[in-house]
Amino acid sequence: MQLSTPTGTHTTPPPVPQPARLSIDASAYTDYKTLRRNGSVVGFEPAKVSIAMTKAFLAVNGGQGAASARVRELVEQLTSQVVSALIRRQPSGGTFHIENIQDQVELALMRSGEHDVARAYVLxxxxxxxxxxQKRQQNAELxxxxxxxxxxxxxxxxxMDHLRDxxxxxxxGLNESLNAEPANGFATAPTNQVDVDLILxxxxxxxxxxxxVDEVFKSAILSARAALERDPAYSLVTSRLLLHTIRKEVLGIEVNQGEMATRYADYFAGYIDLGIAAGRLSPELRNFDVARLAAALDHTxxxxxxxLGLQTLYxxxxxxxxxxRIELPQAFFMRVAMGLALREDDRETRAIEFYDILSRFDFMSSTPTLFNAGTLHSQLSSCYLTTVPDDLEGIYDAIKENALLAKYAGGLGNDWTQVRALRSxxxxxxxxxxxxxxxxxxxxxxxxxxxxGGKRKGAVCTYLETWHLDLEEFLELRKNTGDERRRTHDMNTANWIPDLFMKRVMEAGDWTLFSPSDTPDLHDKVGREFEAAYVGYEQQAANGTLKLFKKMPALTLWRKMLSMLFETGHPWITFKDPCNIRSPQQHVGVVHSSNLCTEITxxxxxxEIAVCNLGSVNLVAHLKHHEDGSIELDHDKLQRTISVAMRMLDNVIDINYYxxxxxxxANLRHRPVGLGIMGFQDCLHVKRLPYASQEAVEFADRSMEAVCYFAYWASxxxxxxxxxxxxYAGSLWDRGILPQDSIALLREARGxxxxxxARSTLDWDALRARIKTHGMRNSxxxxxxxxxxxxxxxxxxxCIEPTYQNLYVxxxxSGEFTIVNDYLVRDLKKLGLWDEVxxxxxxxxxxSLARIDRVPAELRRLYATAFEVEPHWLVEAAARRQKWIDQSQSLNIYMAGASGKKLDDTYKLAWQRGLKTTYYLRTLGATSAEKSTGRGGELNAVSMAGAAQSNASMHASSASAASLPEPEILGAACTLRPGDAGFDDCEACQ
Known part of the structure; x- marks a missing residue:
């Protein structure tokens, strides 16, 4: 705040009583809040008391006087007095009204003898x-x-008064010195540029x-939303305006955020009763001590x-x-936590523990769990993998199972390799x-x-092994030309590629396609056993014993795979042998496919239909800043979060509706779960590491080592x-072989x-010893x-995605949302470069910053977007993660200026680095579409990478890999931008 400089002389103060020295670090007072005049609640920050007193001294004594050591010491003592007086009244925590804080400041100044300063503060x-x-009077006149x-x-x-409030x-708290009243009554330097008057x-x-009246607040939301590109802080403003309307819808009356400290507890029990009576919530939730859970809800x-986050939830x-709507945000998180704690002995303690990591954004369960936990239909699992048999009844049973599993938000992966080929x-x-x-x-x-139920599209991915005689037709399923009866535009497809095929590609050998009705054992064989059986069938084909087959150069088929992947985005490239040879469960079966998003093996x-329950750790929430400026993962916090998260995921198995x-x-027998990560790119921004750097690859290695170590320890x-x-008996875990050890098995099988x-940093021997003693809870x-x-x-x-764009829609x-890279904006503000231009x-x-020369080269490299990062960096980082992971990862490949050679090099590198699977190929041509005001060029819109080209066609099956044609403008491999329903097919998982 700025104080008017009063007239008067300074008198020497009497000695100031010495209270117990209190910290002015806000983190020491997390149990205390400040209620401001407009009803908002912010954290109590003693440091702002010091700032206000210093400014009062500055107004009276000028800059030199206020900067003296005596004044600094006096301010510190007076701040301790003010804080002590406030805390004495509420020793167990609570909320201080802004007026009470300012009253205590006045008293402290007067008692210290600083009458001129106190007078300035009062004035x-x-x-x-x-x-x-005066403002209220003006608004009343209006x-x-x-x-x-x-x-x-x-x-x-x-x-108008109410609307402004x-x-x-x-x-x-977002723009304290410009428009809003300073938090705690004391001004601070602005970091954001939120203009309340503009929104009003x-x-x-x-x-x-x-x-x-409800439309008035919708107008306020839209007005704040329209300013999102000006400053990321407007996203929080818009969210809080939306929160205001949600509170009114749920509670039936307008309630300010400050009142929610008590309102949440009053509302929660009624919400549970209402939800049960309406058939939305499980009656089992009545078995909880609802009052205890309500007291744990943190409205802040x-x-x-x-x-985007709150609108998506709403x-x-x-x-x-x-x-x-009958749910408020904290009730939503508690409902999910209760749904996951139903079978716990101490339900309330566990529910509060689960609620805390969800509501603090340290961990988030997958979408099916968030949708259905605590409801009458607790289908909480994310992924289902099935194998389709080679008989008509079995085929239609499999299709029926797809429908039943998809009904409550399950994503599907189907293995169709057993079904006989055309003309069999x-x-x-x-x-x-x-x-x-x-x-x-x-x-x-x-x-x-x-x-x-209309929440989102059903989603399925079909897998076919590379030796299946129908493979060439399978490759063309997503084409926009040809017989529509043999096209599947709404289904994902993936190649399930054995290592032998990749060896033949690398060595320019031949490849033969068979019908599984003639070669039934190939489906269940991997590694050297597969190779021996496959070569035997090739010999039968050569001597005429086996009639139905097709032989071709392996490179020809590989080129067609890449060509179709570029043209249609499908089938994805996934590798059968790494998924099986490194599988902890190879002793009891075979991995025949991955799932909808290629991370489950x-x-x-x-x-048995394989089931997996998913949830992801927010990695950036687990970074620790040291006094020397270094930033690293907080292993203690990470271990605590993962321990709770793994318990939540394991609980899903027993609670889930099947x-x-x-x-x-299958789920009860093997109990698999899938703990993942998100916020990887945020971590790189915080650590100031470009994605395209060896340091980022090392961070991928070390961070995934820690996540996996603590996940396996928790299990x-x-x-x-x-x-x-x-x-468990006979698994790799039982044999003392951890995921990183299984790389040796893959190397041996491939020759x-x-x-x-192969480097590591944690004590894996201690983990091996513990597993040997206790075993594992989850396969x-x-x-x-x-x-x-x-x-x-x-x-x-x-998850592990690079920044798509630094500003896009x-x-x-839920609609369209302007997305701005907060980290970039912060850096550009420091340099004075963030403006309308x-x-x-x-x-x-x-x-992209690449062609904005006034931005320093260091920032252009740090904030390079996905298509500016060479794909080999994505593969290298993924390879470091894959050595620790007992399943796989959804790895999108971004490629600017895609060519046959680049595709060939990238996917061969992925195989050689031991990756199990890859996901979408997203391509961007060497040239970009001309800007216009037509479709796709509207104000505030950004042309999308990989926009669909309905007439695109590439028939390159007989061309060399290097001669695959360059795409004109934009390739069709990725048809949608982030957030589009097609882009987020994997919402069925997450």
Whole structure:
């Protein structure tokens, strides 16, 4: 704050009483809050008392006097007095009103003998009171001549005072010295540029006489939202304005955020009863001590959300009755926590523990868990993997199972390799098979029809091994040309590639396609056994014993795979042998496919549908800043979070609703879970590491080592408490072989072709010894899923993704959202470069800094976007992670100026580095589309990477890899931008 300089002389103060020295670090007073005049609640910060007193001394004594050692010491003592006086009144924590704090400041100044300074402070307070009264009078005058609103059928004048208060409360703490009243009454230097007057002006401008009062606040939300590109802080303002409308919808009356400290507890019990009565919540929630859980709800955590995060929760996650929401954010998190603690002995303690890591954004469960925990249909698992048998009844049973599993938000991975190929003999009818493709059309249409209650599209990925005779047709399923009856535009596809094929590609050998009806054992064989059997079938084909086959150069088929991947984005490239040879569960079966998002690698067979439960650690929330300026992972916090998270994931297995018995049997027998990460790119920004750097690769290695170490440790701790999973005996865990040890098994099976850094830093021998004693609770523990939606909820970068663009528009089922890179804005502000010109340049250059010369080269490198990072860096970082992970990771490949050679090099590198799977290929041509005002060039829109080209076609199966044509403008491999429904197919997982 700025104090008017009073006249008067300074008198020497008497000795000041010496209270116990108190910390002025805000973190020491987390149990105390400050209630401001507009009703908002902010954290209590003693440091701001010191700042205000210093400024008061500055107003009286000038700069030199206020900077003296005597004054500094006096201010510190007086601050301790003020804080002591406040805390004595509320020793157990609580909320101080702004006026009470300022009263204590006056008293301390007077008692110290600093009468001139106290007088200046009193005069300043009075001046501010007069200004507020004058503003209220002005608004009252405006109200007499201004708009009217309709409130519950009654026409009343628009209350400008109230509207301003709501907007100011939303901006509290974000722009303290510009528009909002300073937190705790004491001004600080601004870090953001939130203009309350601008929001108010734009809000009123969009109103009309007689407008419903609810529409007024919607106008305020839209007005704040329109300013998002000016400053990331507007995202928080918009979120808090939305929160205001949510509170009114849920509670039925307007309630300010400060009141929620007590309102949450009063509301929560009624919410539980209402949800149960309406059939939205499970009656089992009544078995909890609801009052104890209500007392644990922290209303201040509502203020963490970005606009995208809260709007996503409101539109798609909060429970509703006849389209009226009944959940507030903290009740939502507690409902999920209660749903996961149903079978715990001490339900309340565990529920509060689960609630804390969810509501603090340290960990987030996957979307199915958030949707359904605590409800009547607790389908909490994310992924289901099935194997389709080679008979008509089994095929249609599999399609039915897809529908049942997708109904409550499960993502599907289907293995169709066993189904006989086109022209194969059918013994029962003495006819010929139509092959796999006609059935896949039915699978595609089933996924469209079963859309998870309208919450999002059903999603499925079909896998086919590379030796299947229908493979060439399978490669073309997503093409936009050809017979539509043999196209599946709404289904994902993936190649399940054995190592032998990749060896033949590397060595320019031949490859033969077979029908599984003639070669049934290939489906269940891996490594050297597969190679021996496959070579035997090649010999049968050569001597005429086996009639139905097709032989071609392996390179020809590889080129067609890459060509189709570039043209349609499918089928994805996944590798069968690493998934099996490194699987802890190879003793009880075979991994026949991955899942919808290519991160799950679990066994499937005729009697077992693999199931996996997902959740992700917010990695950036676990960074620790040291006094020397270094930043590293906080291993203690990470271990605590993962220990709780693994317990939550393990609980899902027992609580989960299983639509299919084969899924229940498999999950209870093996108990796999998939703990992942998100916020990796945020960590690199905080640590000032470019994604395209060896340092980033090292961080990928060390961070994943820590996550996996603590995940496996948590699983063996659970085993000590709850027992080992049923099929543990004979597993790699049981044999003392940890995931990083299994790389040697892969190298041996391949006879080379594996180049992976083997360094480690943690005490893995101690973990081996503990596993030997207690075993493991879960057959699999770690998998990095895409986190497409849950990362939006908590406001961090998705899983292991690089920054898409530094400024762009994200589109999803909740609408369009301007996304700005907060870290970049912060750096540009420090340099004085964040202005309207910079925003315009970022729009023009599609969110890239590369051609904005006034930005320092260091920042251009640090904030390079996904298509500016060479794909080999993505692969190298993924390879370091993969050595620790017992499942896999959803790895998107971003490629600017894609060519046949670049595709060939990238995917061969992925195989040689031991990756198990890859996900979407997202390409961007060497040239970019001309900016226009037509479709895709609207204001505030950014042209999307990999926009769909319906007429694109590439027939390069007979061309050399290096001669695959360059794409013109934008390749079709990635058809949508981040947030679009198609881009986030993996929302079925996350």
């Amino acid at each position: 300043y307070r009075e001046k501010r009171n007069q200004e507020r009264a 109200n007499r001549h201004a708009l009217h609103v309709t409130d519950q059928g009654v026409r009343v004048p628009l209350d 709501v907007i100011e409360a939303a901006a509290a 002006k734009e809000t009123v401008k969009n109103l009309y006489d007689g407008i419903p 955590r509502d203020l963490q959300f970005s606009y 539109d798609r996650y909060f429970l509703h009755i006849e389209n009226r 003999h059918i013994k029962g009818t003495n006819g010929e098979s139509q092959g796999v493709v006609p059935f896949l059309k039915v699978v595609n249409d089933t996924a469209v029809a079963v859309n998870q 679990l066994n499937t067979n005729a009697s 639509a299919v018995d084969k899924a229940r049997n 063996t701790e659970l085993a000590a408490q709850r027992g080992r999973y049923e099929s 080379g072709y594996v180049d992976v850094d 699999n523990s770690v998998a990095i899923a895409p986190t497409a939606t849950i990362s939006n909820i908590i406001g961090v970068s998705a 994200k589109s999803n089922l 910079m925003v315009a340049d970022l729009k023009y250059f599609d969110g």
